Amino acid sequence: MHKTLGQGVGEIVHMTDQTAGDFMRDFRLRAKQQNAAFEVRDHPKSGGRFGRLETGVLRYGDENAQTVIFLTSGVHGAEQAAGSWCQFDLMDQGALDDLPNGIAVVLIHAINPWGAAAGRRYSEENVDLCRNFMTFGQAVPDPLDSYNALQPLFDAAPADAKDADAELAKFAAEHGVPAYYAAVMSGQYRDPDGIGFGGHGPTWARRTIEDIMLGHASNAKRIYALDYHTGVGPYAYGSIIGMQTGARLKRARQVFGDWVLSPRENPPAGFIDVTGHTTDGYEALFPAADVVAGVLEVGTFQQDVFIRRLLAEHRLTRAHGGESDHPDLACARRDLVSFFVPDDAHWRAYLRHRGAQAFAQILEDATREQD
Ligand SMILES: [Zn+2]
Known part of the structure:
Protein backbone atom coordinates (compact mmCIF):
# COMPACT_ATOMS: atom_id res chain seq x y z
CA MET A 1 0.00 0.00 0.00
CA GLY A 137 26.02 12.08 40.42
CA GLN A 138 23.34 12.42 43.06
CA ALA A 139 21.60 9.33 44.40
CA VAL A 140 19.30 7.73 41.83
CA PRO A 141 16.30 5.71 42.98
CA ASP A 142 16.67 2.00 43.68
CA PRO A 143 14.67 -0.36 41.48
CA LEU A 144 11.24 -1.31 42.81
CA ASP A 145 11.22 -4.49 44.90
CA SER A 146 8.93 -5.96 42.27
CA TYR A 147 11.52 -5.27 39.58
CA ASN A 148 14.19 -7.02 41.68
CA ALA A 149 11.92 -10.00 42.23
CA LEU A 150 10.94 -10.33 38.56
CA GLN A 151 14.23 -9.37 36.91
CA PRO A 152 15.36 -12.97 36.17
CA LEU A 153 12.03 -13.53 34.41
CA PHE A 154 12.30 -10.29 32.41
CA ASP A 155 15.81 -11.31 31.39
CA ALA A 156 15.01 -14.96 30.62
CA ALA A 157 16.71 -16.57 27.64
CA PRO A 158 14.38 -16.69 24.60
CA ALA A 159 14.16 -20.50 24.94
CA ASP A 160 12.76 -20.07 28.47
CA ALA A 161 10.40 -17.22 27.56
CA LYS A 162 7.22 -19.29 27.78
CA ASP A 163 7.89 -20.46 31.32
CA ALA A 164 8.99 -16.98 32.37
CA ASP A 165 5.81 -15.46 30.93
CA ALA A 166 3.69 -17.96 32.84
CA GLU A 167 5.43 -16.89 36.08
CA LEU A 168 4.90 -13.23 35.22
CA ALA A 169 1.22 -13.86 34.53
CA LYS A 170 0.99 -15.41 38.01
CA PHE A 171 2.51 -12.25 39.51
CA ALA A 172 0.02 -10.06 37.62
CA ALA A 173 -2.90 -12.22 38.78
CA GLU A 174 -1.73 -12.05 42.40
CA HIS A 175 -0.65 -8.41 42.63
CA GLY A 176 -2.73 -6.80 39.92
CA VAL A 177 -1.86 -5.66 36.44
CA PRO A 178 -0.88 -2.08 37.51
CA ALA A 179 1.74 -3.50 39.91
CA TYR A 180 3.08 -5.71 37.16
CA TYR A 181 3.13 -2.81 34.72
CA ALA A 182 5.02 -0.66 37.27
CA ALA A 183 7.64 -3.39 37.74
CA VAL A 184 8.38 -3.37 34.01
CA MET A 185 7.98 0.33 33.30
CA SER A 186 8.92 2.45 36.30
CA GLY A 187 12.60 2.39 35.34
CA GLN A 188 15.83 1.29 37.01
CA TYR A 189 19.38 2.66 37.14
CA ARG A 190 21.26 -0.52 38.04
CA ASP A 191 21.32 -3.04 35.18
CA PRO A 192 22.66 -1.59 31.90
CA ASP A 193 21.28 -4.61 30.02
CA GLY A 194 18.04 -4.73 31.98
CA ILE A 195 14.60 -3.54 30.99
CA GLY A 196 13.62 0.06 31.71
CA PHE A 301 -3.49 -1.49 21.42
CA GLN A 302 -3.89 -3.00 24.90
CA GLN A 303 -1.21 -2.63 27.53
CA ASP A 304 -0.69 -6.38 27.88
CA VAL A 305 0.19 -6.60 24.17
CA PHE A 306 2.72 -3.81 24.67
CA ILE A 307 4.38 -5.49 27.64
CA ARG A 308 4.53 -8.85 25.85
CA ARG A 309 6.15 -7.37 22.75
CA LEU A 310 8.51 -5.15 24.74
CA LEU A 311 9.71 -8.13 26.78
CA ALA A 312 10.11 -10.38 23.73
CA GLU A 313 12.24 -7.74 22.00
CA HIS A 314 14.25 -7.10 25.18
CA ARG A 315 15.07 -10.79 25.65
CA LEU A 316 16.10 -11.28 22.03
CA THR A 317 18.28 -8.17 22.15
CA ARG A 318 19.99 -9.49 25.30
CA ALA A 319 20.51 -12.85 23.63
CA HIS A 320 21.76 -11.68 20.24
CA GLY A 321 22.99 -8.10 20.68
CA GLY A 322 21.49 -4.73 19.79
CA GLU A 323 22.67 -4.76 16.19
CA SER A 324 22.16 -8.46 15.41
CA ASP A 325 20.33 -9.43 12.25
CA HIS A 326 18.91 -12.59 13.84
CA PRO A 327 15.52 -13.27 12.17
CA ASP A 328 13.69 -13.71 15.52
CA LEU A 329 14.96 -10.35 16.69
CA ALA A 330 13.96 -8.68 13.40
CA CYS A 331 10.50 -10.18 13.77
CA ALA A 332 10.17 -9.02 17.40
CA ARG A 333 11.18 -5.50 16.42
CA ARG A 334 8.64 -5.41 13.59
CA ASP A 335 6.01 -6.48 16.10
CA LEU A 336 7.07 -3.72 18.45
CA VAL A 337 6.94 -1.04 15.75
CA SER A 338 3.54 -2.25 14.59
CA PHE A 339 2.28 -1.91 18.16
CA PHE A 340 3.27 1.76 18.18
ZN1 LIG B 1 6.87 6.83 23.75
Missing part, protein backbone atom coordinates in the same frame (compact mmCIF):
# COMPACT_ATOMS: atom_id res chain seq x y z
CA HIS A 2 1.44 3.35 -1.00
CA LYS A 3 0.50 6.65 0.53
CA THR A 4 1.67 10.02 -0.65
CA LEU A 5 1.81 12.73 1.95
CA GLY A 6 2.03 16.40 1.28
CA GLN A 7 2.34 18.58 -1.76
CA GLY A 8 5.35 19.87 -3.62
CA VAL A 9 7.53 16.92 -2.76
CA GLY A 10 6.12 14.50 -5.28
CA GLU A 11 9.05 12.13 -5.25
CA ILE A 12 8.50 11.26 -1.60
CA VAL A 13 6.23 8.26 -1.29
CA HIS A 14 5.23 6.77 2.02
CA MET A 15 4.84 3.05 2.35
CA THR A 16 3.62 1.15 5.32
CA ASP A 17 6.93 -0.71 5.41
CA GLN A 18 8.98 2.47 5.32
CA THR A 19 12.19 2.28 7.32
CA ALA A 20 13.55 4.82 9.75
CA GLY A 21 16.30 5.65 7.27
CA ASP A 22 13.59 6.66 4.80
CA PHE A 23 12.11 9.04 7.36
CA MET A 24 15.49 10.64 7.99
CA ARG A 25 16.02 11.04 4.25
CA ASP A 26 12.50 12.43 3.79
CA PHE A 27 13.06 14.98 6.53
CA ARG A 28 16.33 16.05 4.91
CA LEU A 29 14.69 16.37 1.46
CA ARG A 30 11.79 18.38 2.83
CA ALA A 31 14.03 20.52 5.03
CA LYS A 32 16.03 21.72 2.05
CA GLN A 33 12.83 23.01 0.45
CA GLN A 34 11.77 24.99 3.51
CA ASN A 35 12.50 28.61 4.24
CA ALA A 36 14.18 27.69 7.51
CA ALA A 37 17.65 27.10 8.95
CA PHE A 38 18.58 23.43 8.65
CA GLU A 39 21.22 21.56 10.59
CA VAL A 40 22.07 17.88 10.99
CA ARG A 41 23.60 16.11 14.00
CA ASP A 42 25.34 12.91 12.96
CA HIS A 43 24.90 10.00 15.31
CA PRO A 44 28.14 8.28 16.47
CA LYS A 45 26.91 4.98 14.98
CA SER A 46 26.05 6.54 11.63
CA GLY A 47 27.42 4.55 8.70
CA GLY A 48 27.35 1.27 10.64
CA ARG A 49 24.84 -1.54 10.70
CA PHE A 50 21.83 0.77 10.26
CA GLY A 51 23.25 3.11 7.63
CA ARG A 52 23.08 6.87 7.90
CA LEU A 53 21.78 7.98 11.30
CA GLU A 54 21.07 11.62 12.02
CA THR A 55 18.97 14.02 14.00
CA GLY A 56 17.60 16.82 11.81
CA VAL A 57 17.02 20.30 13.21
CA LEU A 58 14.98 22.92 11.38
CA ARG A 59 14.32 26.40 12.72
CA TYR A 60 11.60 28.71 11.48
CA GLY A 61 10.92 32.30 12.40
CA ASP A 62 12.52 35.15 14.23
CA GLU A 63 16.25 34.83 14.97
CA ASN A 64 15.93 36.67 18.27
CA ALA A 65 12.59 35.22 19.24
CA GLN A 66 11.72 35.40 22.93
CA THR A 67 9.32 32.52 22.45
CA VAL A 68 10.65 29.21 21.10
CA ILE A 69 8.53 26.15 20.37
CA PHE A 70 10.33 22.78 20.20
CA LEU A 71 8.57 19.86 18.50
CA THR A 72 10.48 16.60 18.94
CA SER A 73 9.96 13.20 17.33
CA GLY A 74 11.33 9.77 18.09
CA VAL A 75 12.33 10.00 21.77
CA HIS A 76 11.24 6.36 21.71
CA GLY A 77 12.74 5.03 18.50
CA ALA A 78 9.98 2.58 17.61
CA GLU A 79 7.47 5.47 17.58
CA GLN A 80 9.46 7.49 15.04
CA ALA A 81 7.05 7.20 12.11
CA ALA A 82 4.20 8.79 14.05
CA GLY A 83 6.25 11.84 15.02
CA SER A 84 7.67 12.16 11.51
CA TRP A 85 4.19 12.30 9.99
CA CYS A 86 3.12 15.05 12.40
CA GLN A 87 6.25 17.06 11.62
CA PHE A 88 6.01 16.47 7.86
CA ASP A 89 2.43 17.73 7.87
CA LEU A 90 3.44 21.02 9.48
CA MET A 91 6.17 21.42 6.86
CA ASP A 92 4.05 20.38 3.87
CA GLN A 93 1.05 22.48 4.82
CA GLY A 94 3.06 25.66 5.32
CA ALA A 95 1.94 25.86 8.96
CA LEU A 96 5.34 27.23 9.97
CA ASP A 97 5.85 29.72 7.15
CA ASP A 98 4.28 32.86 8.60
CA LEU A 99 4.87 32.75 12.31
CA PRO A 100 3.98 35.84 14.35
CA ASN A 101 6.91 38.13 15.20
CA GLY A 102 8.85 37.03 18.24
CA ILE A 103 7.98 33.34 17.87
CA ALA A 104 10.29 30.65 16.51
CA VAL A 105 9.61 26.96 15.92
CA VAL A 106 12.36 24.33 16.03
CA LEU A 107 11.62 20.87 14.66
CA ILE A 108 13.86 18.19 16.15
CA HIS A 109 13.50 15.11 13.98
CA ALA A 110 14.62 11.65 15.17
CA ILE A 111 16.37 12.49 18.43
CA ASN A 112 16.98 8.74 18.92
CA PRO A 113 17.97 7.79 15.37
CA TRP A 114 19.62 4.51 16.38
CA GLY A 115 16.47 3.37 18.19
CA ALA A 116 14.35 4.42 15.23
CA ALA A 117 16.51 2.45 12.81
CA ALA A 118 16.70 -0.59 15.07
CA GLY A 119 12.97 -0.53 15.81
CA ARG A 120 13.65 -0.30 19.55
CA ARG A 121 12.01 1.86 22.18
CA TYR A 122 15.48 2.45 23.66
CA SER A 123 18.64 4.22 22.57
CA GLU A 124 21.93 2.62 21.52
CA GLU A 125 22.84 2.58 25.25
CA ASN A 126 19.75 0.43 25.99
CA VAL A 127 18.31 3.49 27.73
CA ASP A 128 14.70 4.57 27.92
CA LEU A 129 15.18 8.29 27.26
CA CYS A 130 12.10 9.11 29.36
CA ARG A 131 14.08 7.87 32.39
CA ASN A 132 17.44 9.48 31.47
CA PHE A 133 16.90 13.19 32.30
CA MET A 134 18.20 12.80 35.85
CA THR A 135 20.80 14.71 37.81
CA PHE A 136 23.39 11.92 37.72
CA PHE A 197 17.24 1.17 32.14
CA GLY A 198 17.53 4.92 32.77
CA GLY A 199 21.28 5.14 32.19
CA HIS A 200 24.38 5.73 34.28
CA GLY A 201 24.78 9.18 32.75
CA PRO A 202 23.35 11.42 30.04
CA THR A 203 22.94 9.58 26.72
CA TRP A 204 23.98 10.90 23.31
CA ALA A 205 20.34 11.78 22.62
CA ARG A 206 20.02 13.75 25.84
CA ARG A 207 23.29 15.61 25.36
CA THR A 208 22.29 16.37 21.78
CA ILE A 209 18.80 17.67 22.51
CA GLU A 210 20.10 19.78 25.39
CA ASP A 211 22.73 21.28 23.13
CA ILE A 212 20.15 21.97 20.41
CA MET A 213 17.71 23.56 22.83
CA LEU A 214 20.29 25.76 24.54
CA GLY A 215 21.61 26.82 21.15
CA HIS A 216 18.15 27.92 20.03
CA ALA A 217 16.61 29.31 23.19
CA SER A 218 19.22 30.30 25.76
CA ASN A 219 17.72 33.80 25.98
CA ALA A 220 14.08 32.90 25.44
CA LYS A 221 11.54 33.91 28.04
CA ARG A 222 8.93 31.38 27.03
CA ILE A 223 9.54 27.82 25.87
CA TYR A 224 7.13 25.17 24.67
CA ALA A 225 8.30 21.60 24.21
CA LEU A 226 6.06 18.97 22.68
CA ASP A 227 7.21 15.35 22.26
CA TYR A 228 5.27 13.02 19.96
CA HIS A 229 4.60 9.56 21.41
CA THR A 230 2.24 6.67 20.78
CA GLY A 231 1.09 3.56 22.58
CA VAL A 232 -0.53 4.98 25.73
CA GLY A 233 -4.28 5.40 26.05
CA PRO A 234 -7.31 4.09 24.15
CA TYR A 235 -6.90 3.16 20.49
CA ALA A 236 -6.78 6.22 18.20
CA TYR A 237 -7.32 8.59 21.10
CA GLY A 238 -4.89 11.43 21.68
CA SER A 239 -4.01 12.61 25.17
CA ILE A 240 -1.66 15.30 26.36
CA ILE A 241 0.30 14.06 29.35
CA GLY A 242 1.69 16.66 31.72
CA MET A 243 4.54 15.42 33.91
CA GLN A 244 4.52 18.74 35.83
CA THR A 245 2.84 19.56 39.10
CA GLY A 246 1.44 22.74 40.64
CA ALA A 247 1.61 26.00 38.72
CA ARG A 248 3.35 24.43 35.74
CA LEU A 249 0.63 21.81 35.37
CA LYS A 250 -1.95 24.61 35.50
CA ARG A 251 -0.04 26.38 32.77
CA ALA A 252 -0.02 23.20 30.61
CA ARG A 253 -3.79 22.96 31.10
CA GLN A 254 -4.19 26.59 29.96
CA VAL A 255 -2.47 25.61 26.74
CA PHE A 256 -3.86 22.13 26.04
CA GLY A 257 -7.11 22.06 28.00
CA ASP A 258 -8.31 20.94 31.41
CA TRP A 259 -8.15 17.30 30.45
CA VAL A 260 -4.31 17.17 30.40
CA LEU A 261 -3.51 13.91 32.20
CA SER A 262 -1.25 14.19 35.22
CA PRO A 263 0.53 11.00 36.34
CA ARG A 264 2.10 12.97 39.21
CA GLU A 265 -0.77 15.01 40.63
CA ASN A 266 -3.86 12.91 39.97
CA PRO A 267 -2.79 9.71 38.23
CA PRO A 268 -5.41 8.04 36.07
CA ALA A 269 -5.79 4.30 36.71
CA GLY A 270 -2.86 2.36 35.34
CA PHE A 271 -0.56 5.39 34.94
CA ILE A 272 2.78 5.31 36.71
CA ASP A 273 5.12 8.09 37.66
CA VAL A 274 8.72 7.88 36.50
CA THR A 275 11.97 9.70 37.21
CA GLY A 276 14.19 11.37 34.63
CA HIS A 277 11.41 12.27 32.20
CA THR A 278 12.18 14.61 29.30
CA THR A 279 9.82 17.18 30.88
CA ASP A 280 12.07 17.28 33.97
CA GLY A 281 15.04 17.79 31.69
CA TYR A 282 13.46 20.62 29.68
CA GLU A 283 12.44 22.45 32.84
CA ALA A 284 15.89 22.05 34.40
CA LEU A 285 17.55 23.37 31.25
CA PHE A 286 15.70 26.70 31.39
CA PRO A 287 15.24 27.53 35.07
CA ALA A 288 14.38 31.17 34.41
CA ALA A 289 11.91 30.67 31.57
CA ASP A 290 8.22 29.88 31.45
CA VAL A 291 8.48 26.26 30.26
CA VAL A 292 5.38 24.45 29.03
CA ALA A 293 6.20 20.83 28.23
CA GLY A 294 3.66 18.34 26.94
CA VAL A 295 3.68 14.78 25.69
CA LEU A 296 1.25 13.96 22.92
CA GLU A 297 0.28 10.29 23.27
CA VAL A 298 -1.95 8.61 20.72
CA GLY A 299 -3.15 5.26 21.99
CA THR A 300 -2.84 2.01 20.07
CA VAL A 341 2.35 2.57 14.57
CA PRO A 342 -0.68 0.50 13.56
CA ASP A 343 -1.12 -0.25 9.89
CA ASP A 344 -4.49 1.50 9.85
CA ALA A 345 -5.24 4.57 7.73
CA HIS A 346 -7.91 5.79 10.19
CA TRP A 347 -5.51 5.64 13.12
CA ARG A 348 -2.90 7.53 11.12
CA ALA A 349 -5.36 10.20 9.98
CA TYR A 350 -6.41 10.73 13.59
CA LEU A 351 -2.80 10.96 14.77
CA ARG A 352 -2.04 13.64 12.19
CA HIS A 353 -5.17 15.59 13.06
CA ARG A 354 -4.23 15.49 16.74
CA GLY A 355 -0.65 16.51 15.97
CA ALA A 356 -1.88 19.58 14.07
CA GLN A 357 -4.31 20.43 16.86
CA ALA A 358 -1.64 20.30 19.58
CA PHE A 359 0.58 22.63 17.57
CA ALA A 360 -2.33 25.03 16.95
CA GLN A 361 -3.01 25.13 20.70
CA ILE A 362 0.62 25.99 21.42
CA LEU A 363 0.71 28.69 18.76
CA GLU A 364 -2.54 30.25 20.03
CA ASP A 365 -1.17 30.38 23.56
CA ALA A 366 2.19 31.75 22.42
CA THR A 367 0.49 34.48 20.39
CA ARG A 368 -1.83 35.39 23.28
CA GLU A 369 1.03 35.53 25.79
CA GLN A 370 2.94 37.93 23.56
CA ASP A 371 0.15 40.49 23.44
